[in-house]
Amino acid sequence: MKIMVSACLAGENCKYNGGNNRNEKVIRLMAEHEVITVCPEQMGGLPTPRVPSEIRNGVVTAKDGRIVDDAFRAGAAKCLEIALRERPELVVLQSRSPSCGMNQRYDGSFSGKLVNAPGVTAQLLLENGFRCVDVEDLE
Numbered sequence: 001m002k003i004m005v006s007a008c009l010a011g012e013n014c015k016y017n018g019g020n021n022r023n024e025k026v027i028r029l030m031a032e033h034e035v036i037t038v039c040p041e042q043m044g045g046l047p048t049p050r051v052p053s054e055i056r057n058g059v060v061t062a063k064d065g066r067i068v069d070d071a072f073r074a075g076a077a078k079c080l081e082i083a084l085r086e087r088p089e090l091v092v093l094q095s096r097s098p099s100c101g102m103n104q105r106y107d108g109s110f111s112g113k114l115v116n117a118p119g120v121t122a123q124l125l126l127e128n129g130f131r132c133v134d135v136e137d138l139e
């Protein structure tokens, strides 16, 4: 099976703080399936490390107040382009990210509060019919 995954789950150091979210379930999937890794924030042109961002009133905003919506949406569009070309049967996404979050994301106040809504890449992939799962819901 072909699976697309958030690159940080595969152990790539693409997280905002330069680290990763290596997940052993994802590592096992990589041994058994064809896995494509994507990091929409890097693909949108953002550096690593980078200032963390959240979605505030529908606009992706960095903690220092800069509007970074265009970069996040460009990265989401590149992920969609790869997904449309590669046609993964499953997409496994990192929880709570403003890009990859599936079930929840932070509310834009940088206070740790969550809302039940996806990040921009997860939303775009869902709208285009891809089967997406939050890594925390991976069987």
Ligand code: SF4
Pocket: 006, 007, 008, 009, 014, 015, 016, 038, 039, 040, 041, 042, 094, 097, 099, 100
């Ligand atoms: S954008 Fe997605 S893949 Fe990249 S670091 Fe954030 S959660 Fe991981």
